[in-house]
Amino acid sequence: MNKQHIVIVGGGFGGVNAAQSLKNAPVQVTLIDRRNHHLFQPLLYQVATGHLSPADIASPLRRLFKRQPNVRVLLGEVTGFDVTRQKVLLSDGAVPYDTLIVAAGAGHHYFGNDHWQKWAPPLKTVEDALEIRRRVLSAFEMAERAADPATMRAWLTFVIIGGGPTGVEMAGALAEVAHKALRHEFRAINPADARIILVQSPAAILPTYDPALAQKGAAALEKMGVSVRTQARVTAVSPRSVTLQSGAAVEVVPTHTVVWAAGVKASPLGEVLARATDAMLDRSGRVLVQPDLSVPGHDNIFVVGDLAHTLNEVGQPLPGVAQVAIQQGKYVAQLLQHRLDGRRVRPFRYQSRGDMAQIGRQTAVVQIGSVRLVGVLAWHLWWIVHLMYLAGFQNRLIVFLQWTWSYFTHSRPALLITRQNESEPEVAGFPLETVG
C-alpha cells in the first residue's frame, strides 16, 4: 500500500514547519516553492540596511531536508489546483496529492496603487532587501555629489510608509546607518543630516502593542532621529516625492527613497484555491478556513500561515506573523498524524508568545503576556528569540556574531551597492529626466 502523499505549497514558516513535523509520520511529502530557499523574514530589514547578508538569513530548502528522506523538495511555480483529480498544477507539470497544505504566504498591498511599487518597494524577498539597500546607499552617494542644498536635502530624506513592526524596525535601522555607520565616510555631506520619516495612517505606531509600550517605542525612534508621523495617509508617490495627508493638511515631501511597509495582501494563490474549492476570501485575500484549518468541504486541503484567515478565542483574525504560521504548520502535521492513528483532533488554538520589535542598536520593545520591556534588555531578548527561530546552525553562528559585533561597534558589514540589472546606469541614481 502506498504511503499517503502530502503536498505542501510554500517553503516559508508554515510549510517548513509542517514538513519538519511530519518527520516520523509514515507519509511522503513534496514541498514545492518557486524559490530554492527558506527566508527568515523577520531579519530581512537587516539585509536592507547592510547589517546582514542574504545568506545569513536564508537556508536552501534542500539543505533543511537533507536528512529527512520522506521529504522531496521541488522548485516550481504553482499555477492552479485540480481538486477533482487531486493534483497541484505547475507551470511545467503537475503533482498528484492525497493531502494538500497551502502555505503560500502573503505579499504587499498598495491599496489600488500598484504603480507606486516601483518607487516605494516592499520588503518581502531577498531581492527587495538588496534593492532597498542599493537605493539607500545610492541616495547618500547622490547627496554627496549634489550641486545645491535642495537636491542634497531630497536625497537625504527617507520615507518609510507603515508603522507596524516592519516599518519601525526599518526606520530604526536606517537612522543608525545614517547617524552612526556612515559617520565620517563622506566629505561634502554629513550623513547624520539625513531625515527619516515614518508615516503611519492609524493614530499610533505598533498598533498591536500595548499603547504605553508603543509610545515608548515612538519616543525611542524620535530620539534616534526618526520623525514619526501618525494619522498621516500617503496619497501620492513619485520618483521625486511623497504626498502626505493629515486631516485637511497636505504636505509634499521631496524624497527619492521610499520603502513600503504598509498593507499586506494574500498570495494570488489564495484566489486560485478559492475558485477551485468554492472557499471564501476575506478583504485581504486570505482563505476562510475551518477551526481545524481545512478548507470547508475539503477535509484533505488545508491552509496555514499568512494565507489563512483564522480567528482567536474572541473572534478576531490572527495576525500575519511568523509565530502563527509556525504553530499552524505544526498543528496540521500533528492533525494528519492523529488521523492516521485514529485519534480525535482538536481545533487549532494559537498561543501567543508575545511581540517584539527592535528600535535600533540596543533598544527594543517586548511584550510577552503581561511583561513589558523596553531598552537594552529587550534588545538582547529580541536577538535571543530571533536566533532560536533561525533555521540552520551556520546561520545562527553568523547572526550570533553580528549580534555580538553590533553590541560593540556601529559597523555594518554588508553596505554594498550591487546592481540587479546590468542595464541600469553605472551610477546608481535614478534617471529622473525620463520619468514624469
Added chain:
Amino acid sequence: MNKQHIVIVGGGFGGVNAAQSLKNAPVQVTLIDRRNHHLFQPLLYQVATGHLSPADIASPLRRLFKRQPNVRVLLGEVTGFDVTRQKVLLSDGAVPYDTLIVAAGAGHHYFGNDHWQKWAPPLKTVEDALEIRRRVLSAFEMAERAADPATMRAWLTFVIIGGGPTGVEMAGALAEVAHKALRHEFRAINPADARIILVQSPAAILPTYDPALAQKGAAALEKMGVSVRTQARVTAVSPRSVTLQSGAAVEVVPTHTVVWAAGVKASPLGEVLARATDAMLDRSGRVLVQPDLSVPGHDNIFVVGDLAHTLNEVGQPLPGVAQVAIQQGKYVAQLLQHRLDGRRVRPFRYQSRGDMAQIGRQTAVVQIGSVRLVGVLAWHLWWIVHLMYLAGFQNRLIVFLQWTWSYFTHSRPALLITRQNESEPEVAGFPLETVG
C-alpha cells in the same frame, strides 16, 4: 598654496593601495570608482560557488578611507581625460587633477565572440558571481525535474573555459559543490553524477606555474571528478552546448552551464587614455608605460595594475595579478612622495611573492621562489595569504570562520538562488524554446 590634488581612477588593488600609501603625504586624493566597493577578486569564485557571500569579500570604499581625511571617495563613471586642462571627465561632471593615476583594471576577452558572453559569463564582479551561482544551482534543480536521461545529463554537465588559476579554482570548487555540498539534497538525481569539464587551449593548465606542479594540480582535479581537457579550443557556445576542437577532432558537449575564465582584455579606459595622451597599447589593450609607470610624455599621469603593460627584468610583460597591482599602487604613491621631497626615483621593480591556486577542499598548489607545495599544507597557506591581503577586519573574521568551517565540513553557507531581474522566469531555467 594648495595641496597637490591626485586623482585615482579605480578602486581595485592598484587604486586602493596607491591611496592608502599616500596617507601621510601632504596631498589631497580623490578616488573615483563606478562601484561603491573594493572587491577582493581572488575569492570571487567562492561567491560563485556559495561558500562566501559578496559582503565577505567586498569593502565599501568609503569605509576603507573613513579614517584617512586626505582621501575623498567619489562614485562616478569616467568617460574621458582632458589632458590639456588636466581634468578627468565623468558622465555627469569633471574632476581637475594635478596628478592622475589610472588603475581601471581589466575585463574579459571573448576573442571577437562577444555574443558568447550571454551563455558563458565571466567572473569579474559580484553580479557575475551571483549569476554564475544562480545558474549552477538552477542546473541541479532542472536536472532533478528532467524528463529523460539526455536532458538530465545536459543539465548536469558544467564547462569551464580557461585553465589559469581562476578556471582551476572554479572547477575544483564546483566539483566540491556537486560531490559533497549537495550530497543527499536531491531525490531524483545524484549530484555527484555531475560532469565538470575544464577546457584549456594551451598544452597544460596553470601555464605560469612550474610544469611539474601544474601536473600535480591537474591530477588533483581529475581525482575530484573534473575532466581536464588541454589543447582544446572552444569554437562555439550556445545555450545548449559548447563545441570543442582538439586538433582535427570536433566535439559538441551538451551543457547549459558555462563559465568563462579565459582571456583578459584591458578596460576600455585604456584606449580612451591612449587617445588622449598618444600612448601606445599592447594587444590586450594595456597601456605601454615607462619604467616609472608614467605615460610617455606625461610625467604626471601614471597607469598601474591590470591596465598597465610593464616588463620584468628579462623583458617579459608582468601578469595581471593582484600582487602586481598592489606593488605598483604603492610604488607610485612612494614616487610622488619622493618627488615632493626632492629625492631621486628608481624604476619600478616587481618582487614576486609566488603563486598559489586552491584546487578544492584541502588541496592547493603553491610556488614561492623555489619552494613547491601541493596538498593540505598548501591549502592552509593559501587561506592565510588570502586572509592577510583581504581588506577590513570584519571581512577577515568572517572569511577566517569560513576557512575553519570548511576544514571541518563540506557545507557551503551561501547556496542561494537569487534573481538579478524580476522579469526572469520564476523557475530559474533558461527559456530554451525561444532561443535558437
